[in-house]
Amino acid sequence: MLTTIANLHNHIEEEVKIGVWMYNKRSSGKIQFLQLRDGSGTIQGVLLKNQVDSSIWDAAKNLTQESSLYVWGKVRKDDRAPSGFELDVINLEVIHIAEEYPIANKEHGVDFLLDHRHLWIRSERQRAILKIRAEIIRSIQSYLDSEGFNLVDPPVLTPSSCEGTTNLFHTKYFDEDAYLTQSGQLYMEAAAMALGRVYSFGPTFRAEKSKTRRHLIEFWMIEPEMAFVDHQGNLEVQEKLVSHVVQSVLTNCKLELKVLGRDISKLEKIQAPFPRITYDEAVERLQKAGVDFTWGDDFGAPHETLLAEQFERPLFITEYPTGIKAFYMKPNPERPEVVLCADMIAPEGYGEIIGGSQRIDDPVLLEKRFQEHDLPTKDYAWYMDLRKYGTVPHSGFGLGLERTVAWICGLEHVRETIPFPRMLNRMYP
RNA sequence: UCCCAAAUAGCUCAACGGCAGAGCAAUCGGCUGUUAACCGAUAGGUUGCAGGUUCGAAUCCUGCUUUGGGAGCCA
Structure with a gap:
């Protein structure tokens, strides 16, 4: 046998x-x-x-x-x-008997390896990364399931944008225009009103001409959404989830982390609670570090890294200016110029791995936001309905799987975190 | 879209204005404890493409293509 x-x-x-x-x-x-x-x-x-x-x-x-x-x-x-x-x-x-194998037991260039990704994944290092990716997915799902969440699958084909800003992949839905999803969030809000605590796990698509080590055209997100949970409750779920995932990998993937040469001691420090600073405080810290930054601008990757380096655990940056965040985020009732949101910035320069917020539950304000952002109310009538029929405070977040894998594995680039990366100018194999 | 860099044997690289080379992989031979094994031999080339400068270009110049790094945007 x-x-x-x-x-x-x-x-x-x-x-x-x-x-x-x-x-x-x-x-x-x-x-x-x-x-x-x-x-x-x-x-x-x-x-x-x-x-x-x-x-x-x-x-x-x-x-x-x-x-x-x-x-x-x-x-x-x-x-x-x-x-x-x-x-x-x-x-x-x-x-x-295999034909002459293209990948020798020695160093190769990235371009060559990506052209042979279907074979590259056989290597010890790539196998270790994919094993850890699987463990991360497993631990996310088992944690959320044990906390009373239900997996709900949002559609991949959508009639229009969830957040107007990013470029969408256009396709046809018979005679209508359709787009590949860039986020399942709005649908998850609907699902939260049905099942209370829900999460989605699936691919998302951004037709952005991004060319950095943190970007993929097709990537996977976990998007939990919770009814009757406010901004603070949202942060607590996030930090508990992320610490659980890191500890699961430490327990179940010791050999793989060793293959990757990961500094385990840095991961062992990832325990909830995580530090929180407001956007205001972040701006002060940047200015104190000598960075020329004005209130109201969004952070770039170097800013995030500079802030995250001041902490050993993932960092929440909360309450960004309303103007630079998505239309559906709930303003702070005491300070409407900022919204009840948070980005979680991973340590060691890995950047944002979670973006989340409390959502607007007031139908009047949401209607106003649609006007301000010039969004097609017809396409979003169903989303408005959620506020018309028993609206409740609710919050949620999106966790980028590939960035999380890159951080936990200690990788230079997210392209190694997914079996077959879809990148600018690369769709083969 | 913008900025920077690179492209030479199947792969990783050298040659930087004067004969296109090495290591690995392949093939053949040797070796009873190897750890990317080692040793010897054989074979392997339209120097990304198109033009230009020059007695002479892999090398200098221009354009194009492709790839990498970064920015913006985001997860």
């Missing part, structure tokens, strides 16, 4: 069969070392010429990088092996 490499520690001194790819080989005249992987882990297979059948010896000799095969062998503890185990190969059955 087939077992996996991750499972071999349960089979010491036993004979096992595994299905594997050979990612590297080292050999001498009378001994061969096969570097084997099966997705669950890696192990070295050892063949001694005087101990295996010559046909098996020759078959092993002919294996090329990334050839696939079944291997029968005896699991042996060995302190010389990085994983602590080796496999003494008894028999093997070749499934496929």
Whole structure:
């Protein structure tokens, strides 16, 4: 029966069969070392010429990088092996002799690797990142589910923009114009009025000509929305969620973090509560640091980094000027020139990973905002209805998955955090 | 959209106005404990494209294409 490499520690001194790819080989005249992987882990297979059948010896000799095969062998503890185990190969059955493999066991350029992304993900480092991405998704969902949230799926095809500013991907819905979603938030507000606490998890699309290490054209967001929760309650959910996710990765992905060379001590400090500063205070801090910045402007990436560097935990910047934020955000009743919103800025220069706010629940004010922003009221009639039929205070936020993965993994660029990145000028593979 | 940089063997790079080279990968051979194994040999080229300067251009100039980094915008 087939077992996996991750499972071999349960089979010491036993004979096992595994299905594997050979990612590297080292050999001498009378001994061969096969570097084997099966997705669950890696192990070295050892063949001694005087101990295996010559046909098996020759078959092993002919294996090329990334050839696939079944291997029968005896699991042996060995302190010389990085994983602590080796496999003494008894028999093997070749499934496929791979053609010359483009990705060598050495350094490559980014362009080349992205062109071969379908193969690049086989590498130890990329596998570690995708494992951590999966763990992050798993821990987000299990946390929200355990806190009484329900997963609700908003549509991907939408009739118009949720937040007029960003560029949308245009497509056709038969004879009508349609756009790929850039946020499911407005639909989640409707869902929160039905189910109380909800969250969405899905892809979003921005046709922005952004070319930085923090941007993708297609990326995934988690968007929780909560009825009867105010601005402060919103922040508490966010910090608890993020600390839970970081601690889950620390517990369940030790090997992967080690492969990535991540500084664990920085992640261990990520415990709720997170520091909060207002926009006003952030501006003061920037000015004190010698930055020329006027109240009312939005922060750029360098500003966020400068502020985040003053803290070891993610930083909430709250209550931005109304003019630079989205139309649906609720003004502070005591100070209507700012809104009850917060951005969560990750440490170490990873930038904004969450944007959230309390939403406008007053139908009159929302109507006014539609006029001010020149939004088509017809397209948003359903959204106005939410305020007409039992409106309640409610809040929500959007968590950018790829930026979160990049931060937790300690990566230079978000392109490695998603299996097949969609970037400006790159849609292959 | 703007600013900066790069493009040479399958890959990573060198050659910077005067014979286009090395390492890795590939192929062949050697080696009984290798960890990106090592050693020897073989093969591998329209120097991104188009023009220009020059006795001579991978090298200098102009345009284009592609890619990377950054800005803006955002998650």
